[in-house]
Amino acid sequence: MDLRSKGERVFDGILAVFMVIISFLAIYPLWYVIIASFSSSNAINEGRVFFFINEFNLSSYEEVFQTKNIIIAYGNTFFYSIFGTLLSMVLTLLAAYPLSKKRMHFRKLFATIMLITMWFGAGMMPTYINIRNLGLLNTRTGILLHGCMSTFYVILARTFFEAIPEELEESVKLDGGSDWQVFLNISLPLSKAMIATLTLYYFVGRWNSFFWSMILLTDADKIPLQVLLKKLVVEMNANYSQAATIDYSTMSRETMVYATIVISIIPMIIIYPFIQKYFVSGVMIGAVKG
Amino acid sequence: MNEKTSFFISRKKHIREVVRDKQLYFMILPAIIWYIVFLYLPMYGIQIAFKDYSVFKGITGSAWVGLKHFRDFFGGVYAWRTIRNTLLINIYQLLTVFPLTIILALLLNELRYKKLKSVVQTMIYLPHFISAVIVAGLVISFLSPEAGIINSIIAMFGGEKIYFLIKPEYFRAIYITMGGWQGIGFGTILYTSALCSIDSELYQAASIDGAGRFKRLIHITIPGLMPTIAIMLILRMGSMLSSGTATIILLYQPITYETADTIGTFVYRSGLIENNFSLSTAVGLFEGVVSFILVLGTNILSKKVGEISLW
Numbered sequence: 001m002d003l004r005s006k007g008e009r010v011f012d013g014i015l016a017v018f019m020v021i022i023s024f025l026a027i028y029p030l031w032y033v034i035i036a037s038f039s040s041s042n043a044i045n046e047g048r049v050f051f052f053i054n055e056f057n058l059s060s061y062e063e064v065f066q067t068k069n070i071i072i073a074y075g076n077t078f079f080y081s082i083f084g085t086l087l088s089m090v091l092t093l094l095a096a097y098p099l100s101k102k103r104m105h106f107r108k109l110f111a112t113i114m115l116i117t118m119w120f121g122a123g124m125m126p127t128y129i130n131i132r133n134l135g136l137l138n139t140r141t142g143i144l145l146h147g148c149m150s151t152f153y154v155i156l157a158r159t160f161f162e163a164i165p166e167e168l169e170e171s172v173k174l175d176g177g178s179d180w181q182v183f184l185n186i187s188l189p190l191s192k193a194m195i196a197t198l199t200l201y202y203f204v205g206r207w208n209s210f211f212w213s214m215i216l217l218t219d220a221d222k223i224p225l226q227v228l229l230k231k232l233v234v235e236m237n238a239n240y241s242q243a244a245t246i247d248y249s250t251m252s253r254e255t256m257v258y259a260t261i262v263i264s265i266i267p268m269i270i271i272y273p274f275i276q277k278y279f280v281s282g283v284m285i286g287a288v289k290g
Numbered sequence: 291m292n293e294k295t296s297f298f299i300s301r302k303k304h305i306r307e308v309v310r311d312k313q314l315y316f317m318i319l320p321a322i323i324w325y326i327v328f329l330y331l332p333m334y335g336i337q338i339a340f341k342d343y344s345v346f347k348g349i350t351g352s353a354w355v356g357l358k359h360f361r362d363f364f365g366g367v368y369a370w371r372t373i374r375n376t377l378l379i380n381i382y383q384l385l386t387v388f389p390l391t392i393i394l395a396l397l398l399n400e401l402r403y404k405k406l407k408s409v410v411q412t413m414i415y416l417p418h419f420i421s422a423v424i425v426a427g428l429v430i431s432f433l434s435p436e437a438g439i440i441n442s443i444i445a446m447f448g449g450e451k452i453y454f455l456i457k458p459e460y461f462r463a464i465y466i467t468m469g470g471w472q473g474i475g476f477g478t479i480l481y482t483s484a485l486c487s488i489d490s491e492l493y494q495a496a497s498i499d500g501a502g503r504f505k506r507l508i509h510i511t512i513p514g515l516m517p518t519i520a521i522m523l524i525l526r527m528g529s530m531l532s533s534g535t536a537t538i539i540l541l542y543q544p545i546t547y548e549t550a551d552t553i554g555t556f557v558y559r560s561g562l563i564e565n566n567f568s569l570s571t572a573v574g575l576f577e578g579v580v581s582f583i584l585v586l587g588t589n590i591l592s593k594k595v596g597e598i599s600l601w
Contacts, residue, residue, distance in 0.1 A: 126335030
């Protein structure tokens with residue numbers, strides 16, 4: 001039985017329509033990129049692409065997959081994202097577990113060392129000089145190591161470990177088990193939700209990062225896709241600056257940029273339905289601890 | 291037992307406990323080394339803010355110049371421009387993106403159709419996961435003077451095409467709209483979770499007393515959300531000097547520096563483009579110290595307001 005008054009029903013209807021419009025605005029830019037990447041340069045050039053593919057063709061994708069730089073950069077992105085996330089997770093979990101043990105001495109000291117960095121950092125140039133002095137400039141190792149830990153995620157993981165009942169640890173210890181065994185056999189298996197959340201946070205962060213990769217890498221064969229895209233995007237902008245001289249060749253470049261964007265977001269779009277609940281739960285864990 | 295012996299006994303006990311927990315220390319060791327090498331070691335280099343850094347002489351070997359770089363910055367034209375732009379971008383964001391996030395969360399909460407609600411949430415969270423480079427690329431191509439969709443629409447209605455990205459007066463609006471597109475939807479999550487924790491009995495009691503939906507929104511939902519809003523507002527204050535440097539450098543051009551150049555972009559440009567390491571470090575240090583004070587202050591404030599600190 002519908003208890004709503006007539007006015008309320010009208011309100012609900014209008015609200016629903018409004019929300020559909022908002023959702024449309026949220027995804028339209030991405031939708032546009034996808035349809036534009038499959039449309040002809042001509043159609044885009046003449047402003048005929050709005051909601052659907054116009055003059056379907058795959059030439060921009062052919063171009064993308066024939067450009068060696070893009071393929072290499074794509075591979076690099078996978079490399080940095082997978083191994084970077086792995087490294088981040090190992091360091092983060094190994095740091096968070098001891099921090100969750102109140103009996104450990106110097107726990108406060110270790111926590112403080114990490115927390116201070118949330119408040120104050122050395123800044124861009126000192127960080128750059130440090131990496132140069134370590135000999136990590138223009139190296140893959142440098143990219144993997146730079147910014148590989150996030151204090152915020154360490155706190156998230158620690159909070160999660162703290163909630164695991166101590167009795168479980170004691171039972172392993174009574175059987176002569178070590179801290180490693182407790183960590184590997186009790187704490188990790190019980191923290192699957194947290195591990196999934198952090199892995200996804202780190203992975204998306206790595207996948208999307210470009211700023212420090214752009215600064216630290218100079219070799220074209222080491223840069224990730226985002227840095228290459230940045231070059232293409234900035235070039236596109238520079239082309240517009242000389243709007244009068246725009247010609248057909250620069251427009252075909254634009255569909256190529258769209259195609260590159262599409263291949264760079266495909267993995268994200270594929271995992272998005274799966275990660276959505278974890279991202280939400282991650283924000284919740286963070287919110288609860290404030 | 292006198293104090294001295296008890297001290298030794300407790301010390302022995304401590305050492306025993308450290309040995310007992312040795313595996314815990316091994317676990318945390320890599321992280322501590324990482325923090326020291328990658329976050330603390332760079333702090334040694336902050337001293338070049340007070341030196342004339344030269345690559346050949348190194349950090350230690352470069353000559354001290356006192357506050358020269360700070361005087362250069364604050365005495366020059368860039369200080370006012372970058373501080374003003376940074377603050378204005380943050381203030382405008384606070385006046386638009388911040389309330390819009392709350393309004394969207396409230397509207398989402400009022401949405402009665404459960405299926406639609408979850409579809410809407412899936413859609414509006416999505417922009418958050420798109421990288422800065424791609425978002426900037428979207429902005430550039432949408433605003434393109436030739437084939438950009440915005441200009442196509444303007445042309446369709448017989449208007450004059452505008453090259454938005456070379457007009458300083460449009461830059462802040464573009465940047466804030468872009469940030470809003472990316473952040474408003476995802477920002478609702480926090481408020482949505484706060485709304486879930488409002489006691490549903492309150493709503494039932496209000497209904498029985500004859501309160502309509504609008505009354506319930508005003509008297510229950512919004513008051514219930516106030517603590518979260520207060521905390522978010524206070525936390526936001528802590529980042530008034532930061533701006534999306536990585537995104538701005540993709541969108542700005544010398545012609546729009548007047549409104550687009552922020553403290554962060556100045557640090558980037560002076561240091562990595564113009565190789566003025568010391569000036570860049572000095573400005574970065576200024577930003578770091580002021581931000582540090584802001585975060586400390588806001589943390590104390592938020593403790594008082596909501597008994598919730600940053601950690």
